[in-house]
Amino acid sequence: MAKVNIMPPRPTIEWQTNGVCNYDCSYCIQSRRYRQGHPSDADIERFLAFFATLPGVWEIKMSGGEPFAFRGFMQHIVPGLAALPHRVSVLTNFSAPLTVLRRFVDLVGDKLEVFSASLHREYVDVADFIAKAVTFRGWLRPETAFVVNNVLVPGTVSELAAVRAAVEAAGLRYFPQVMKTKHGVYEYDAVEAALVRALTGAHPTAREANIAPSYRGRRCWAGAAYFVIDQFGYAFSCRTAKRFGEGYLGNVLDGSFRLKAGPEVCPYDICPCTVPANRGMIEGLATPESGGDAHGDRHTG
Template identity: 50%
Template sequence: MAHQLPILTNTWSPEPQPLEDDGAAPPWPHQPTVEWQVCGQCNYDCSYCIQSKKYRVGYPTRDELDAALDFLNGLPGQWEVKMTGGEPFASRLLLDHIVPRLVAGSHTISTLTNLSASTKQLQRFAALTHGRLGIVSASLHLEFTRVPDFIARLELLRDHAHANARFVVNMVLVPDRLAEVAAAKREVEAAGFRWFGQLMKVKRGLHPYTAAQMREVEAIIGDLELATRTRSANMAPAYTGRRCWTGARYLVLLQSGDAWACRTARRHDQGFLGNVVRGQVELRPGPIRCPYSICPCTVPANRGMIEGVAR
């Protein structure tokens, strides 16, 4: 029997409207954040990747990157710019152009990477971002790397980064590889890194784990209800009806220059904020009430964008 997990449906609903009387920013502390897809290209081809292979390609031109960088560096105050992909280090302009321009601004720099970059590239990234590096979310994919090699690269990056930088290892809880995931978690934690598990996603929501598989998942991450409350794993909870500041203090910026309020809104073809290449991006003036039945991305909640969910 399959374990019942949330399903993300694409049934149409009206575009959520900002609430006019709640102010433009969530209660502090929160961290305004942009997740920026610096390129689509990925050098891995994981069997469980939620993104279709045809979309895991592409590099923005230098002019397109500059339009995005102008927009990011023009955001008021201090935001966190989390560079994603594809694989960010697949961009030939990452270290020579993108990071130096970000460092010239005022924002914190984070990244989501599979750590396949060369040791020389990782050392240079640490040097360029020294004092400005926020979080390195390192994705461990057992189909393409060995755990000891992965940990060695992460240790190298940690050793060359400044002391306040944070590191977390993400792993998908692949249903037929849960024993390997459990072993990898033990190695990661023994090396002194935080491990973060993610339920496997499919196009319509979450993979339908069997009851036996969910027992293995619980053995890895602990009590499922507690993991949901503490966000110690990505359990794709629902925040339906809560005030949410995505689109106002958080957004997703694609390599095309399109800006979206959040990933779920984009999947529903809602929350489009404009395009930075065309110079037409307008953030929401305030929060909305979340209309969606699943929040598959942990970043908005972890950055304080969701009512009742502290950072």
């Protein structure tokens, strides 16, 4: 009997709103060449008009670069999204001043689904970051997920159990991310690999850590209920497909964008996109918990 495709309940877009970033982390997976640029005001209007055409309620997860480092983010994107029916999430390096972050919360209100703050110890003091995070967390509704992302940077992993403990002692959720490279996952030496396992658990789910597993051979809704868009409007079914120059869905700014009709078999050996795994979009994976996922699919932001 033919399989019936029931659309997953939480369709999601990951939108790289801009390339610019105010940090220059030594481990950034985005090369400096790509960490620049942003859409014009006119293109922002086109993005918003495109989002308005999507049927139902989607979650729009924004990252950069650093979204808050782009003037148009707070001036046009956030107010524009606030007027649409969709949900909003953001991945940020959390460098924006608390006054700006307060305005962000006031603008998006109860649309805010997941706020992921990446801890970049090359730029911030851990205690200062945590104090700021606790203040910010206090402004969010209990239903909004607030997550502290931490890349397990090679050469520093032995220091991160203490970071995790400090984050969790402040009542915040810690999300470890293994270091990615252009071609997959970084190969830690034996000592650090054991420490990484201690931080992520031996067999973490996609909600507990991002270890970029393989779902090759399973049917996945990428391209139909999930896709990624870059700052120029080019849309791809998922990050891995984009990396291989595949899964192109068109450009959302020129009207050429088309969603796939349903799920297709995953042909890839690495899946750094936690969204499909966390939201029941990959056949045969355990049903995810309700609530926000970690938005921890990359170590930018």
